[in-house]
Amino acid sequence: MALVELRNVHKSFQRDTQVIEVFENLTLDVAERSFTALMGPSGSGKSTLLNLIAGLDRPTSGTITVAGAKVNAMPPTALAAWRARHIGFVFQSYNLLPVLTAFQNVELPLLLAPLSRKQRDERVRIALGVVGLDDRLQHYPRQLSGGQEQRVAIARAIVSDPTLILLDEPTGQLDKRAAEEVLALLQRLNSELHKTIIIVTHDAHAAEKAKQVLHLEKGVLAA
């Protein structure tokens, strides 16, 4: 059984009087422990697909099942709790909270879990150690490079040991070297820690690092 199952997913947006169809009858399976790259031109619906899988958005129709949970049918509060437990999300523009240190940013998802301060402390240090930033615990985002910021964002995404890690253009704002570091890190997370990863990218080089590449064009998926 696939970790992520999309069945006959239909998504449309209403913009003023115009209805924009993003997907119609989209079906997708993503296996556990896989590393999938989702490619496609701008406006093809990559980010929308990622948002639907993460439960950030709801399909117009169809079903989305992640780790056995029907994401599309969950009420908002249950969905938020489910996201906290199962989803690690990384944004293109890092989206770290500027008033918090690297440590505090990574600690954020753990504040929602029933953990003691000591347990949180241990997990944050491990996560920042995995991304190679255990010497930057007390640094604020403005004191870090773009690559380091994105690694902190990845540490935040993995700190609660989620079922699924979703990344939306994670190398889009990084220079080549920083992008390589991030991609190498993602490969390690998948191969060594067996994390299931879905990455949205328009960068062919980034997609090469994935085990499976899917192309999305005009709402239609192709391998």
Added chain:
Amino acid sequence: MKLLPLVLANLRRHRLRTLLTTLGVALATFLFASLRSVVTTLNAGAEVASASRMGVQNATAIVFPLPLSYRERLAAVPGVAAVTWANWFGGLYGDGKTFFAQFAVDPETYLAMYPEISVPPGQKEAFLHERTAALVGKGLMEKVGWRLGQDVTIRGTIYPGDWTFTIRAVYTPTVRAMDDRSFLFHYDYLYERTDHRATPGWYALQLSDPSHAASVAQTIDAMFRNSSAPTKTMTEKAFNQSFVTMWGNVQFLMNSIGMAVVFAILMVTANAMMMTARERTGEVAVLKTIGFTDRTLFGLVMAEASVVTLSGAVLGLGGAKLLYAGTGFNGFGFLPGFDVTPATLALGFGITLLLAVASGIVPALRAARLSIVQALRHVE
């Protein structure tokens, strides 16, 4: 409690804005406490008034005097056990910046009627038997640095000239609401030096039975109705309140200003909270993505508003309590026993809580209802 560091970190984001908003709330609550304390102090003064005493003033206004001849006629009214009288002197001491109330009183009858004015027996005798002697409140002695036996010259404004008195006695009030910063001297001294022009400002009556107050008042006012100086007789409580209303409707004025200040600061705080929330739209979306529920985000914004407003209230209300208690402020003698009461502090905190809710509710609801996808589209 786990989320408190997040709340505090957000408040540190724009330190100056947070500081100014907090100080704004502090100033508003300080003013509220001060203005309300004026009202409660005035009411407290009226509340401790003796039920067996009454005041008689000119029916037109207390600033108009009454004839000295009324004392015998008042004493003859059935139910009146004793009569005394007093006059507002209104002089200036030194450069005029040290203000205190001065009253010309009939010493023997006045001290007999007001046992709350406690004077050591030896000093009392000295005061009673010297025409230019003065009886001064302990608080005023300490404030001005006078000593017993010292000559003090006061410049008359209503009764012109330099008036020199010798301090022969110091009184200590036995009730908190009585002023300990007044200056009392012999009415006879005033009467003689003004060629008998300074007639009593008001009379005070001791009743043989407090339950006869209404009939006594009726009898007295009827007796003088057709005279050149008709009277208005009332209980001491009502008399004290009327003395206060010489300033106009103080209670209405104070409450109106207090409410206006609180409303103004509500606008300022609400605006600051709205600005803060607008700037953090993207961050709210990120927190929701991480798994923060709508209710948690609502709580976070409300907590921020509460921390700002309650910190301001602690500063403002606590500052008012400590400042007035520490300086012994008494409104230049008009507000003896001035104090920020526990009830005022409780009301101040209650208003602050409402302020927190009113200023935080809109941005908190906005944060709770924010669509993650639309907000992310805005920042990504």
